[in-house]
Amino acid sequence: MPPAPSRQGECVITASSPPAVELHGITKRFPGVVANKDIAITVRKGTVHALIGENGAGKSTLMKILYGMQKPDEGTIAIDGEQVSFSNPGEAIARGIGMVHQHFMLADNLTVLENIVLGGEKLYGIGAKARKKIMEISDAYGLGVRPDALVEDLGVADRQRVEILKVLYRGAKTLILDEPTAVLVPQEVDALFDNLRELKAEGLTVIFISHKLGEVLKVADDITVIRRGTTVGTADPRTATTKQLAELMVGAELPSPETRESTVTTTPMLQVKGLTMAEAAGVTAPLPVAPPEGATDDTYVHESVPVGRLLLDNVSFTIHKGEVLGIAGVEGNGQTELIEALMGMSTPHAGVITLDGTDITKTPVRKRREGGIGYIPEDRHRHGLLLESPLWENRILGHVTEAPNSKKGILDPKAARKDTERIVREYDVRTPGIDVTAASLSGGNQQKLIVGREMSHNPKFLIAAHPTRGVDVGAQAQIWDAIREARREGLAVLLISADLDELIGLSDTLRVIYRGRLVADADPATITPEELGTAMTGAASGHLEATDNDSAGADGDATEDEAR
Numbered sequence: 001m002p003p004a005p006s007r008q009g010e011c012v013i014t015a016s017s018p019p020a021v022e023l024h025g026i027t028k029r030f031p032g033v034v035a036n037k038d039i040a041i042t043v044r045k046g047t048v049h050a051l052i053g054e055n056g057a058g059k060s061t062l063m064k065i066l067y068g069m070q071k072p073d074e075g076t077i078a079i080d081g082e083q084v085s086f087s088n089p090g091e092a093i094a095r096g097i098g099m100v101h102q103h104f105m106l107a108d109n110l111t112v113l114e115n116i117v118l119g120g121e122k123l124y125g126i127g128a129k130a131r132k133k134i135m136e137i138s139d140a141y142g143l144g145v146r147p148d149a150l151v152e153d154l155g156v157a158d159r160q161r162v163e164i165l166k167v168l169y170r171g172a173k174t175l176i177l178d179e180p181t182a183v184l185v186p187q188e189v190d191a192l193f194d195n196l197r198e199l200k201a202e203g204l205t206v207i208f209i210s211h212k213l214g215e216v217l218k219v220a221d222d223i224t225v226i227r228r229g230t231t232v233g234t235a236d237p238r239t240a241t242t243k244q245l246a247e248l249m250v251g252a253e254l255p256s257p258e259t260r261e262s263t264v265t266t267t268p269m270l271q272v273k274g275l276t277m278a279e280a281a282g283v284t285a286p287l288p289v290a291p292p293e294g295a296t297d298d299t300y301v302h303e304s305v306p307v308g309r310l311l312l313d314n315v316s317f318t319i320h321k322g323e324v325l326g327i328a329g330v331e332g333n334g335q336t337e338l339i340e341a342l343m344g345m346s347t348p349h350a351g352v353i354t355l356d357g358t359d360i361t362k363t364p365v366r367k368r369r370e371g372g373i374g375y376i377p378e379d380r381h382r383h384g385l386l387l388e389s390p391l392w393e394n395r396i397l398g399h400v401t402e403a404p405n406s407k408k409g410i411l412d413p414k415a416a417r418k419d420t421e422r423i424v425r426e427y428d429v430r431t432p433g434i435d436v437t438a439a440s441l442s443g444g445n446q447q448k449l450i451v452g453r454e455m456s457h458n459p460k461f462l463i464a465a466h467p468t469r470g471v472d473v474g475a476q477a478q479i480w481d482a483i484r485e486a487r488r489e490g491l492a493v494l495l496i497s498a499d500l501d502e503l504i505g506l507s508d509t510l511r512v513i514y515r516g517r518l519v520a521d522a523d524p525a526t527i528t529p530e531e532l533g534t535a536m537t538g539a540a541s542g543h544l545e546a547t548d549n550d551s552a553g554a555d556g557d558a559t560e561d562e563a564r
Contacts, residue, residue: 018081020045020174020205021066026075028061030440033432035061036072037230043174043222045080048196048206050216050237053226054250054474059209060442062226063176066207067099068092079174098167099176104159108152112145116166123170137168141198156331157188161195174205181215182469182498185330185533193219211471213242225249250474257480257505263322264508268354269492270319270342270461275351277312277337277516311337312348313516319461324483324493326507326524328500330536334516335496336378339463342494343375344368356460369398374459376450376467378496380443384450387439391431392420394438395453402457423452427478444471448478455482462486465496480506500529512536 021043028036036058043049053059064070066077068086077084079095086092089099106115117123117130124130131147138145143161151159160180167175181189196206196219210216216223216237223235225248233248312334319325329335340346342353344365353361360368369375375398377383385394396405396416404415420434427448431441438446451467464483468476483493483506497503503510504524512520512535520535 017045019043019078020080021207022076022078022081023062023066024076024078026062026065026072026077028058028065028070028072031432034229036065039075039226039229039231041224041231043205043207045205046200046203047221048200048208048219050208050210050220050223051226052210052213052216052223052245052249054444057226057249057442058229059226060178063099063178063207063209066092067097067176093167093170093172096171096173097176098170098172098174099178100160100163100167100180101178104163106151106159106162108150110151111147112149112151112154112162113147115151115162116147116169120170134165134169137165140202141165141168142195157184157191160184160192164195168204172204174207175199176207176209178209179211179469180208181210181212184498185536186500186529187533187537189215211476213245216245217242257476257502262508263488263490265321265323265490267321268318269321269323269356270494271352271354272318272342273316273352273354275312275315275338275341275348275353276310277341277346277348278310311516312341312351315351315513315516315518317511317518319492319494321490321492322487323508324487324495324506326495326497326503326510327513328497328503328510328522328532328536329513331498333513335465335513337516338513339378339465339496342463343373366401370401372458372460374454374457374462376447376454376462376464378465378469380446380450385438385446388437390437391424391429391434391441391449392417394449395420395423397453399453399457419456423449423456427452427482428475444475447471448475451479451482455486458489459486459491461492461494463494463496466498467495468497468499468502476502500532504529504532 019042021041023039023041026036026039027034039058039062041049041051041062051059051062061070065072066086068089068091071085071087077086079097084095086095107118110118113131113134114126116134117126124133134145134147137143141164143165145158145161145165149158151162154162164175164177180192184192196208199206208216208220217240218237220237223237223240223245224231225233225235225245227249235245235248315334315338317325327335327338337346341348341351344360344363344367348361351361352359355368355371355373358371360371363371381387384397386397392413393416396411399405400411401409404412404419406412407415417434423429424431424434429441429448429452430445438449441449447468448471454462462483467483468479471479480502483491483495487493495503495506504527507524510522510524510527510532511518512522512532514520514536522532522535
């Protein structure tokens with residue numbers, strides 16, 4: 001008797017149905033490195049299949065092969081039981097493979113509908129038929145998209161749903177999601193997992209790439225672990241633990257960002273007062289100017305300048321030597337503008353920035369760098385690396401005038417190369433050599449190179465924006481250790497991260513930013529990720545915990561009145 005079919009929504013999947021994806025003996029070599037070696041993975045139809053592994057393990061290369069971006073040197077690919085060979089992503093899309101990249105590929109100045117139909121105009125046109133199809137898909141999978149909304153007005157979670165709908169619109173039956181929760185707060189992660197369950201219920205298949213092992217266990221039906229380019233095992237999420245998965249991935253226990261000892265001093269390193277920044281526009285609005293020493297909020301001097309929407313609204317805080325100040329917020333709420341103002345990449349309309357007692361409000365970027373500011377950027381590709389340049393040249397980036405990169409105003413390539421080798425060794429950057437391009441490294445190894453470069457100049461103050469985004473548990477531990485060690489030596493750190501466990505674990509002080517304002521503060525010792533996530537969405541303000549925040553008021557941070 002044939003096996004009884006199992007119903008999932010409107011889709012019928014029988015026990016004898018062929019796997020959605022089968023990869024056998026996949027091998028891919030690059031000059032000096034074997035990215036994939038004899039990889040074998042079977043992905044059951046109508047399931048969420050998690051693919052985990054440390055940075056450089058070969059996950060990205062494998063998915064690029066499945067998506068037609070690269071061809072394997074050896075091995076076979078089967079889709080729905082039929083062997084295939086893809087020469088480009090168009091062929092993979094035609095066979096029902098869709099990929100949502102970690103870095104979204106949407107045009108901000110276009111509507112949701114325009115982004116979805118872009119490049120797929122032949123499917124349903126660009127008018128009423130396309131709109132109808134978009135709404136059908138949105139309703140079927142609970143995505144809740146608004147076709148006429150401008151993408152630039154959407155939050156991160158909404159943008160992600162647009163990306164998912166975009167591949168479904170093109171007929172994808174198997175979705176590859178690359179680090180889909182990296183920029184989401186806990187509530188948004190739960191909503192995404194609900195969406196994935198809807199996809200499964202309709203018989204769609206999801207390949208879920210993530211470094212967040214707790215989330216993997218929560219959402220996956222099957223787990224495959226890759227280490228050093230080959231499959232080392234599978235795990236059942238019903239019985240596996242994060243510790244077991246971490247040991248399979250890197251041969252070590254899961255690291256924790258928790259910082260037990262306090263190293264906070266009473267010496268201010270960075271002071272920010274009344275920092276305000278706005279979009280240029282033909283509207284005149286009052287902007288607060290930082291008050292003179294001893295003045296109260298009531299005695300602020302105000303001036304009127306032509307501005308539009310406020311991107312930073314009277315932001316004030318102090319970071320002391322040996323202190324990590326964590327800023328929590330959904331992306332797009334002023335974090336980028338705050339970083340650019342502190343680095344000197346943009347000029348605020350009002351406010352004062354003081355570093356180690358020196359006013360640097362109008363100091364150029366290079367002088368700030370030379371004055372002791374380190375910078376781990378939120379987007380390593382745009383602001384941290386020259387992707388087509390070798391590693392030793394990237395080691396110089398941002399520190400051209402400083403030793404060992406230069407001597408008496410002249411570049412010293414020999415010394416820079418030697419120090420790059422040290423960074424590669426000490427920070428475990430997986431690379432065949434320092435002459436390969438930065439683009440040839442995995443994302444996590446690129447990040448370790450950046451962290452090594454910035455920490456090598458013994459900064460006084462470090463801006464760490466998403467320092468472990470997209471890196472594996474082993475690399476996470478190394479980056480956390482580097483920050484903790486420098487903190488013990490008196491480093492002041494501004495930590496911006498979407499990883500709430502990281503924020504809570506590393507921070508001595510926590511602030512929540514919402515629509516350009518510091519609206520709440522929290523005690524890292526007692527706050528939970530869920531409570532912090534609620535505040536990040538604007539649902540809570542003021543003091544999230546009953547803690548002594550006298551210093552916050554003195555420094556001009558978010559007070560109860562300010563939060564209201």
